[in-house]
Amino acid sequence: MRERSTTGEWDREVPDTKSLLGWSLPEGRDAVPSLTWLVERLRDSRPDWGLLSSLVRFDDERYVRTTLAKTDACELLLVCWMPGQGSLVHDHGGSAGVSLLVQGSLDETRYDWAGDRLLPAVVERAREGDLLIEESDTIHRVHNSSRRGAVSLHLYAPPMEGMTPYDSQVVRAPRPVDVGAGRKRRQRAG
Numbered sequence: 001m002r003e004r005s006t007t008g009e010w011d012r013e014v015p016d017t018k019s020l021l022g023w024s025l026p027e028g029r030d031a032v033p034s035l036t037w038l039v040e041r042l043r044d045s046r047p048d049w050g051l052l053s054s055l056v057r058f059d060d061e062r063y064v065r066t067t068l069a070k071t072d073a074c075e076l077l078l079v080c081w082m083p084g085q086g087s088l089v090h091d092h093g094g095s096a097g098v099s100l101l102v103q104g105s106l107d108e109t110r111y112d113w114a115g116d117r118l119l120p121a122v123v124e125r126a127r128e129g130d131l132l133i134e135e136s137d138t139i140h141r142v143h144n145s146s147r148r149g150a151v152s153l154h155l156y157a158p159p160m161e162g163m164t165p166y167d168s169q170v171v172r173a174p175r176p177v178d179v180g181a182g183r184k185r186r187q188r189a190g
């Protein structure tokens, strides 16, 4: 399924990251020391839920991916998925990142190479408040198999360039299992 990027049309409307998350994205190219640092920043954020929900947009045709902020160090994306919508199997062009399920649930399938084919290694269902961690070599697919819309917040460093889709080399995945407590974010208040 194709994605729709709304980067251009949102430039004047998107609030700054400090208002949105309670902190500003670092600026310098080497300002993000590790993936762990990135995960902790998103995990410990105090999002303005009202502000965030005002940015949610769904599209019947494809999932909507909005760049909320981008510096030399990292980028922040909001992705809105209608039921049945999902990404292609993809890598992240060497970037690493973390995704926070803001609303709904998403299935994540991770793939490993077996010769020239990608085989599903792990399939997990992430629910509201869960974090999904994407290493620089992660190849995965994210899909909303639920009956309601899902919203996810993604933080990547460095900003993503040259994502590769792999759908033609893929063997399809089995049913997902829950992400579980080990990767659970703290409970949201309210």
Ligand SMILES: [Fe+2]
Pocket: 090, 091, 092, 134, 140
């Ligand atoms: Fe991804």
